[in-house]
Amino acid sequence: MSSPFIEQLRADMRLRGYSLKTEKSYLGWVRQYIFFHKKQHPKKLGSNEVREFLSWLANERHVAINTQKTALNALVYLYQKALGITDFPHRHQE
Template sequence: MDQVRDRIRFKHNSLSTESTCISWIKQFIIFNDERHPTEMGTAKVERFLTYLATRRHASSSTQNQVLSAI
């Protein structure tokens, strides 16, 4: 997560953006049985986005935000 925070701060994003990105990444990790994101491929990301769309009824803008965070 330190690398994520560093990258967001390097891009001069707001603290709320940082917080939101970290939150989505944590949810992604938990959804995938707490595996490190580098161990997962495109299929895991697609599965998580599908879950958000079908089970949590996330909007397309939310899904885009999650994809950017991941």
């Protein structure tokens, strides 16, 4: 079973009319991002952590540039639309 946070993201994407393929892809990238940062909530992370994750994808996992772009788009969705952090990719202060 997914976490309540992931389920909240899923519901938000469905309300916004995202395709099921995009939903699955974005949720996968958000999960990887969260696990990469040792299960910290994305609100506690910022642009440095996004950069670290994307660098890891490129340098350690050797993913293609289009895959990196998809991961970035998922994180932009996460911060700007789902969490309402409009100054993404700057660090969010609570």
